[in-house]
Structures are given as C-alpha cells and as structure tokens.
Amino acid sequence: MGRTLYDKVWEAHEVRKLRNGQSQLFIDLHLLHEVTSPQAFGMLKDLGLKVRFPHRTFATVDHIVPTHDRTEPFQDPLAQAMLEALRENTREHGIPFFDLGSGDQGIVHVIGPQLGLTQPGMTIACGDSHTSTHGAFGAVAFGIGTSQVRDVLATQTLAAKKLKVRRINVEGRLGPGVYAKDVILHIIRHLGVKGGLGYAYEYGGSTVEAMDMESRMTLCNMSIEGGARIGYVNPDETTFAYLEGRPYSPKGPEWEEAKRRWLSFRSDPDAPYDDVVTFRAEGIAPTVTWGITPGQAIPIDGRIPLLEELPEEERAVAEEALAYMGFKPGQPIQGVTVQVAFIGSCTNARLSDLREVARHLKGHRVKKGVRALVVPGSEWVAMKAEEEGIAEVFREAGFEWRMPGCSMCLAMNPDRLEGDELCASSSNRNYKGRMGSPRGRTVLMSPLMVAAAAIAGEIADAREVFGIGR
Amino acid sequence: MLESFTVIRGRAVPLRGEDIDTDRILPARFMKRLTFEGLGQYLFYDERFDEGGNPKPHPLNDPKYQGATILLVEAGFGSGSSREHAPQAIKRAGFRAILGESFAEIFFGNATAIGLPCASLAPGDLAALFQAVEENPSLEVEIDLVNKEVRFGDRVAPLSIREEAREALTEGLWDPIGELLEAGELLDQFDQRLPHPRRAG
Numbered sequence: 004m005g006r007t008l009y010d011k012v013w014e015a016h017e018v019r020k021l022r023n024g025q026s027q028l029f030i031d032l033h034l035l036h037e038v039t040s041p042q043a044f045g046m047l048k049d050l051g052l053k054v055r056f057p058h059r060t061f062a063t064v065d066h067i068v069p070t071h072d073r074t075e076p077f078q079d080p081l082a083q084a085m086l087e088a089l090r091e092n093t094r095e096h097g098i099p100f101f102d103l104g105s106g107d108q109g110i111v112h113v114i115g116p117q118l119g120l121t122q123p124g125m126t127i128a129c130g131d132s133h134t135s136t137h138g139a140f141g142a143v144a145f146g147i148g149t150s151q152v153r154d155v156l157a158t159q160t161l162a163a164k165k166l167k168v169r170r171i172n173v174e175g176r177l178g179p180g181v182y183a184k185d186v187i188l189h190i191i192r193h194l195g196v197k198g199g200l201g202y203a204y205e206y207g208g209s210t211v212e213a214m215d216m217e218s219r220m221t222l223c224n225m226s227i228e229g230g231a232r233i234g235y236v237n238p239d240e241t242t243f244a245y246l247e248g249r250p251y252s253p254k255g256p257e258w259e260e261a262k263r264r265w266l267s268f269r270s271d272p273d274a275p276y277d278d279v280v281t282f283r284a285e286g287i288a289p290t291v292t293w294g295i296t297p298g299q300a301i302p303i304d305g306r307i308p309l310l311e312e313l314p315e316e317e318r319a320v321a322e323e324a325l326a327y328m329g330f331k332p333g334q335p336i337q338g339v340t341v342q343v344a345f346i347g348s349c350t351n352a353r354l355s356d357l358r359e360v361a362r363h364l365k366g367h368r369v370k371k372g373v374r375a376l377v378v379p380g381s382e383w384v385a386m387k388a389e390e391e392g393i394a395e396v397f398r399e400a401g402f403e404w405r406m407p408g409c410s411m412c413l414a415m416n417p418d419r420l421e422g423d424e425l426c427a428s429s430s431n432r433n434y435k436g437r438m439g440s441p442r443g444r445t446v447l448m449s450p451l452m453v454a455a456a457a458i459a460g461e462i463a464d465a466r467e468v469f470g471i472g473r
Numbered sequence: 474m475l476e477s478f479t480v481i482r483g484r485a486v487p488l489r490g491e492d493i494d495t496d497r498i499l500p501a502r503f504m505k506r507l508t509f510e511g512l513g514q515y516l517f518y519d520e521r522f523d524e525g526g527n528p529k530p531h532p533l534n535d536p537k538y539q540g541a542t543i544l545l546v547e548a549g550f551g552s553g554s555s556r557e558h559a560p561q562a563i564k565r566a567g568f569r570a571i572l573g574e575s576f577a578e579i580f581f582g583n584a585t586a587i588g589l590p591c592a593s594l595a596p597g598d599l600a601a602l603f604q605a606v607e608e609n610p611s612l613e614v615e616i617d618l619v620n621k622e623v624r625f626g627d628r629v630a631p632l633s634i635r636e637e638a639r640e641a642l643t644e645g646l647w648d649p650i651g652e653l654l655e656a657g658e659l660l661d662q663f664d665q666r667l668p669h670p671r672r673a674g
Binding site: 015016018019021022023024025027029031032038039041042045050052055056058059061067079081082084085088118119120122130131132134145146147148149150151153154157158159160161162164196197200201227228230231232250251252253254261264296316319320323413414415432434435436437439441442 | 489490491492494496497500501502504505506507508509519524548549552553554555556557558560575577578579582583586587635636637640641644646648649650652653654656659660663664667668669670671672673
C-alpha cells in the first residue's frame with residue numbers, strides 16, 4: 004500500500020509515541036517572529052532551559068514593522084520593545100536573525116522560501132497560522148501557539164496528532180487573469196471555512212502541477228482559511244528549479260543527493276486518501292469575498308447570495324456579514340466603491356505577484372480618492388522590484404511604495420483602515436476588524452484585481468480594466 | 474504538578490455566532506506586548522466596547538452572566554490566526570472551559586496546552602444548553618471529562634473531545650514539556666540524522 008507525502012514525512016520525524024497517544028514530532032526548521040516568541044522565551048527562562056538546536060531556528064521581524072519610516076526608535080514604543088526583545092533573545096541563544104536592513108528581512112513566510120530555508124520533506128513550525136505556505140515545497144509546515152514555540156525552542160519537537168489527508172485535484176487550464184488566489188478562494192468557497200477541520204490538504208492535478216512555486220505558495224498559504232492546518236504540493240522539477248542556488252539550499256554533491264531524498268517523499272500513486280475532491284480550472288473566475296469569512300466568496304461577475312439560496316447553517320453568518328459590510332442580498336459585487344487598495348501580505352507580496360501587476364499597470368492611474376499601497380514581502384523583493392523598474396511602475400500609477408512587512412493585513416503597525424473604509428486587499432482574511440478598524444471592511448482578491456479596483460475606484464473585473472483575454 | 478480537569482462546574486455565558494475567529498476574540502493590536510499579563514480585559518474588545526471605549530450590549534457585559542466560568546459557543550470557534558493570546562485572554566478573563574460544536578485546529582491545541590478544556594456537544598444538545606442558559610442564567614452546568622458528559626438541569630448530554638486531549642486534561646498532563654524533554658539523547662540522534670539549512674559561504 005502506498006503512502007502520502009504526509010505519512011512519509013511524519014514517519015521520518017516521529018521521535019516516539021507519548022503516553023497519551025500523541026506523537027513527539029521532530030521539527031527540522033523553526034521560524035520565529037517578534038509577536039508570538041517573547042512569551043515563549045520568557046517561559047524558557049522560567050524553566051531554566053536553553054534553545055536546544057539554535058542551528059534549526061531562524062528569526063525575522065515582520066508584524067509590527069512600520070512600512071513608511073523605519074527609523075529607530077519607532078514612534079510606537081511597544082513595537083520597538085518587541086523588536087528589541089527579539090534581538091536580545093536571538094543574541095542570547097545564538098539564533099540567526101534577519102534584522103531590518105540586513106537585506107534578508109521580510110515576512111517570515113516570504114523569506115523562508117526565498118532564502119532556501121524551506122525544503123521538501125521538512126517539518127516546519129512557526130508561531131503563525133500561515134506557516135502552511137511552506138507546504139508548497141512538499142514540507143509539512145504548520146502554525147503553532149506560543150506554548151508550542153516554547154516546546155520547539157526547548158526540545159525541537161512538538162506533541163502532535165496525525166491528521167487525515169484530503170487530496171484536492173484542480174484539473175485543466177486557468178483562464179487569462181485568473182490566479183492561484185482565485186483558485187484557493189474558489190476551493191474555500193466550495194469546501195467551506197470549516198471543511199478542512201481535521202485534514203491536511205494535498206493539492207495536485209494538472210493545474211497545480213503547471214503552477215510556478217509562488218502560486219503554489221499562495222494556494223498553500225490559505226489552507227488555514229479553509230480550516231486545514233496544513234496544505235502541501237508534492238515536490239517536482241519546478242520545486243527544484245526554484246530552490247537551486249538559494250543561499251541555504253544544498254550545494255555541490257549535496258544538491259543531487261538532496262533532490263533524490265526530496266523525490267522520495269512524494270506521495271505514491273496508490274497512496275490512500277481519506278477524501279478526494281476535484282475542481283475544474285475552467286470553472287474558476289476571478290473570485291472576491293463579500294462577507295466576513297474567506298468562504299463568503301463569489302465570482303467577480305456574480306451577485307451577493309440571497310439568504311434563501313444558502314444552506315440553512317450558513318444563513319446566520321451571512322446575515323451578520325451583510326449587516327457588517329453594508330451589502331444587500333442579490334447585489335452585484337462589481338461597482339462597490341473602495342477607499343483603500345492593499346497589495347501585500349504573506350499570501351501575495353512576492354516578486355511574481357508584483358511583476359504580474361506591473362505588467363498590466365503601466366499607463367493606468369489610481370482613481371482620485373483611493374489610498375493605494377504596495378508593501379513588498381521582503382527586502383529582497385523590494386530590491387529586485389526597484390532594479391526591474393516594477394516599483395517605478397507602481398509609483399507612477401499612484402501607488403505608495405512601502406517598505407516590507409505584514410502591514411495592514413493585520414494592522415499591528417501604523418497601516419490600518421479608518422472608520423468603515425472598504426479595502427480591496429490581496430491579503431488572506433476579511434474578518435471583522437482585521438485591518439485595524441473595528442468597522443473596517445475587507446474584500447479579498449488577487450493582486451491584479453486589487454490593482455483593477457484601485458484604478459476603477461470600485462470593485463471591478465481586472466480582465467475588463469486591463470483588457471485581458473477578451 | 475499541573476491541575477487535573479475532571480469535573481468543571483459553573484455557570485455559563487452563551488456567545489452565539491459561527492466561525493468566530495481569533496481576531497474577534499482578541500484583536501491584533503492588543504498583541505503588542507511582551508507577556509500574556511492583563512489580556513483578559515481585552516477579550517472580544519471590539520464587540521464589547523465602542524470606539525469611545527463605552528460598553529456595548531454583549532453577553533460578556535451582561536450583569537446576569539457575570540461570574541460565569543464556562544464559555545458557550547457554536548461551530549468553528551477560534552478559526553484564523555494561531556495566536557495563543559486568544560485562549561490566554563479567555564482563560565485570564567476567568568473561564569475554565571469552553572463548550573461548543575466544533576473548534577479550529579490550532580485554537581483547540583493552544584487552549585488544551587494551557588489547561589483550557591474545549592469540549593464538543595451534538596448540535597441538538599448544544600441548542601438545548603444555549604436555550605436553558607438564556608432562560609436561566611444561574612443554571613449550574615457540569616462538564617464531566619471523566620464520564621464524557623455534560624449535565625445541566627435534568628439533562629445529561631454526551632460530550633466529545635479528542636481522546637488524547639481528554640486524557641491529558643484529566644491526568645494533569647496537558648503541558649507536554651516535561652514529557653518532551655524526557656526524549657533526551659534521542660533528540661540529538663534526530664538532529665544528526667535530519668538535514669538542516671546551512672548558508673553557503
């Protein structure tokens with residue numbers, strides 16, 4: 004009987020069974036950031052413990068970083084204190100830290116792959132739910148809480164329980180102007196935000212196999228929004244091509260050996276799955292959310308559902324969403340006025356995202372009255388975008404070109420919505436108050452759709468705004 | 474020695490709504506801190522207080538539920554961010570357990586690891602409990618993790634909770650750090666066997 008990648012990685016990392024039946028799982032790579040680690044270091048200290056394997060631990064600063072002016076001390080003394088705590092903790096324990104201005108700083112899920120830290124067959128943990136991103140490489144990567152950050156610091160292991168595996172096939176060719184972001188919003192819309200509870204998602208099929216690595220990262224990134232703890236794609240030549248030559252990738256004779264090892268983790272053709280679901284790529288349109296969960300999504304040319312069209316168990320949240328967003332059932336989503344446009348976050352702030360938008364943006368202008376921001380995912384992305392002229396395209400179009408960080412995706416830095424502003428956003432969550440204003444409204448979409456909204460001043464079909472494929 | 478959770482008795486506060494995410498439980502701006510101290514006061518902050526800091530109608534502000542130690546929720550509770558700040562805020566606001574239909578994966582793990590049991594009831598039983606508590610806020614609810622049942626009024630409802638979590642809670646083994654450390658030299662063997670990232674040059 005075949006095994007899935009998930010089974011193989013799990014077995015290779017299971018240190019032993021714990022008394023309550025859970026497994027003690029060895030973590031190859033532990034990523035830290037400033038928000039969920041200081042308490043863990045505090046707990047470590049209280050217990051008189053040290054970081055067990057600092058060479059498997061890497062840190063950066065992303066959530067609280069200002070994107071406009073990073074001069075220290077920051078205006079927000081709490082943010083400054085969090086940065087300094089991480090500097091101090093990493094120095095004390097000998098952990099590599101990608102600090103501001105190092106050239107390697109950035110959103111933790113952007114820099115892991117970019118530096119080649121993220122590799123197939125690894126177990127990866129980080130105190131952030133979007134750790135699922137790293138699954139794009141065929142790693143088993145998941146978000147953990149602070150007590151577990153302490154566990155990994157102290158032992159490089161976690162107490163964990165195995166998940167079921169759902170294979171999600173996407174087959175066929177995506178239409179022009181349709182991206183991985185649309186695919187994952189479509190999947191979550193159909194399987195639901197609770198659909199993945201208890202599951203790992205394995206993505207495959209011809210559409211996923213044809214995706215570049217950064218698209219696969221977008222797909223895996225939002226597995227958590229579908230209720231799954233992890234998402235992954237089996238490693239292949241696309242994976243290897245992306246990793247080759249990266250700063251932390253294996254080199255020389257180790258490279259060939261690593262590739263052989265990585266391939267051995269691929270799910271076997273006869274691997275059994277607990278569930279299999281198949282989607283057709285041709286049926287996926289640019290997709291946008293209309294509500295307060297990522298599952299409340301519709302195609303751009305669709306209408307906000309009538310309550311009676313929804314399954315009974317979804318109606319209460321739909322009503323709450325309509326009231327919060329100020330939308331009417333049956334209303335088209337196109338044409339809704341936006342005040343803010345945000346391109347950024349660990350879902351969509353990679354170089355390929357910015358390249359794709361810039362390719363279409365040339366010659367267009369952001370509509371007067373729209374505040375439009377681009378926040379690159381890392382210092383490296385920002386640097387490349389400057390070199391390639393991408394940053395200039397954004398600036399000329401009227402976007403504010405910012406410095407890297409998580410920014411208004413969760414608004415722990417000064418970037419946030421005001422009042423009930425509506426934001427077209429390439430981020431991953433449209434929860435109530437997510438972008439910093441308790442009344443702020445988020446409509447999730449692909450980066451190109453955000454650019455289209457910024458230009459039109461309203462939610463619009465990027466294919467029409469930019470004349471794509473029609 | 475850690476506390477063991479066998480039977481938890483107390484009054485409950487009913488919090489309706491599905492898919493309540495951790496951003497609602499504890500808004501991100503309150504995570505700007507180096508410890509979990511004092512988080513209880515920010516629990517559901519944006520739903521309990523307006524922009525001027527004045528209380529809004531909310532079960533947690535309702536005098537009739539003051540002193541309740543069991544949080545009653547619906548399905549998909551705790552989705553979204555992995556922030557342990559969310560269950561920490563619930564625990565530090567004085568809650569000793571959460572009853573609901575289902576919980577997001579990371580939230581459930583975080584809550585269990587800090588000794589905050591999350592137990593599930595079948596939809597019908599949960600609806601009956603919501604109704605009973607809303608009709609009679611002084612109703613005593615008993616969560617029996619040993620016999621796997623919830624008792625209220627004259628009703629006994631079976632509860633479900635992942636078995637390893639239930640055992641960890643009832644046996645006072647919910648914080649795994651001690652047992653993880655016992656692996657000792659095994660950890661070094663794994664570290665030596667499994668590749669780790671190395672920067673070239």
